[in-house]
Amino acid sequence: MNIRSVVRGVGHYLPSRVVENKEFEATLDTSDEWIRSRTGIERRHFAAEGETTSQLAIKAAEQALENAGMSVDQIDAIVVATSTPDYTFPSVATMVQAGLNMRQGFAYDIQAVCAGFVYALANANGLIVSGQAKCVLVIGAETFSRIMDWTDRGTCVLFGDGAGALILEAATGTGTTDDRGVLSTDLHSDGRYRELLYVDGGVSTNGQAGHLRMQGNAVFKHAVTKLAETAHTALEKVGLSGSDVDWLVPHQANLRIITATAERMQLPLERVVLTVQDHGNTSAASIPLALSIGAERGQIKEGDLLVTEAIGGGLAWGSVVLRW
Template sequence: MRRAVVESIGHYLPERVVENSEFEATLDTNDAWIRSRTGIERRHFAAEGETTSDMGIKAAQAALANAGCSVEDVDAIILATSTADLTFPSAATMVQHGLGMNHGFAFDVQAVCAGFLFALNTANSMIASGQASRILVIGAETFSKLMDWTDRGTCVLFGDGAGAMLIAAQEDETSDRGILATTLRSDGRYKDILYVDGGVSMQTTGHLRMQGKEVFRHAVEKLSNTALEAIEAAGLTTDDVDWIVPHQANKRILEGMSKRLKVPMDRVVMTVNNHGNTSAASIPLAMAVAAQDKRIKQGDIVVTGAIGGGLAWGTAVIRW
């Protein structure tokens, strides 16, 4: 069996750190209110002129360095983002150029916060089919560019950053490492609970709009259900799971998933306190942090899931 195996992971966070207290000067909010409702303490914002592709390049370079691998060994780049530098061309081709990669192919995937899962599933299929042997899968976002700074219900939630995973084909039948199962779902009926009120048809970037309570309700239920489906499809049970790495949107969503899956919080990777919600970047960022501090180790069963605007959601089960 030809299977996609995680070779390495890397990440990048902008230098500017924004503590909750910074919002107190302009909004009717405070650090205690934000922490109690979201678990967020701080987030990173891109510098003036720093783009999604800039961050994607740095995360990709980190992943390549961690693998001891050259860009010449990479066949493709798939970049998940809702905040590409331009309407077109894709941010992925800009990352390709920034890495000095003149071969292969690169393209973007847009599924908002679930984007990294959709990109990973696409990359996995390409490797399984033999279309590519090594792919950089990147999540990168500058959500600070979409914020309405007068809306305290949304602007305190999001941050910027990028994470990159290098996956490669393995045909060793004695190894059970790699992406074991994935589940993807979407339902356009729920567009109005999480969207941006701009776009090409309106000739404006627009701002993010969200019905927080509705998103929370759907998130816990849908992420838990697809996680159970994927775990079963991999021939495993929740007792086999070493780590859950959910989309880092809100501490209460993570706690809700932990309860529904009956997996204790000490086996749930949480970085939302330091990163905020970085949309498609949140999963690879959280994985990179957990791999860097040696929590996630080779052979561990890792379950990761995300939900975003669309609604679109999904889960992947990986033996690291």
């Protein structure tokens, strides 16, 4: 008997405030055309004052439960990927657990910045395959607008807020790539590149939340090579290749990175789920948002072979191959 972690439902939530590129023209030396041409981003959502990461996560989780036709009593564990928690502690995941009125199981956060959801998905799969949980709610949720330096035109126009959720449940598979569920995972990190993408604040440094700092060109170069490599590795682990992939669901950071990665995988853009134009970079929320919207649009269908991949501060990167 082969245990697989099968997707039972997806959901997402976006704050009501939509910020178009032109809003930045009043305070920055930038333009809608400049932002679109370099990033592919047209707009993003910002959380309202007082609207927290856990609140976004709870709403995405509720939608995922509804989509799956499941109740919270069926969930054994919650894993939340975030770099913008409500508090230093407790975890966002335990706050989601309380918000859903979930009395059983366990909940915890994972922090791998933009690669967070890939790490969380791999972690949740490990819980299921090892028998520690039968049903796991996996969430990516961020309020990156809270750590922006609004004078830095190279970063503040890139990010947005939002949450996406996915429910994984144990199912019996045949052990072949025809099985539904997670087929392979591939995770990496290299702490030598910390200076390329980081936040200049923290509990044990200056006691402040800090602002995001990024060396954009360097991150771009690492992203294009590392994302294609990890996707190929994850596919090779189960004897598959790019030609077998129905949908690439990448971290939605920058359209140029997404396009370059797809080209290296020999995939046309028609087989890539794109949401970056409407959401900007939502860090750990980006992949589950794209999965939920891709399914909502009717792009992603049961039986489709998907590859998700992401890279973030650390540097941390990785990919997951799954059959929907």
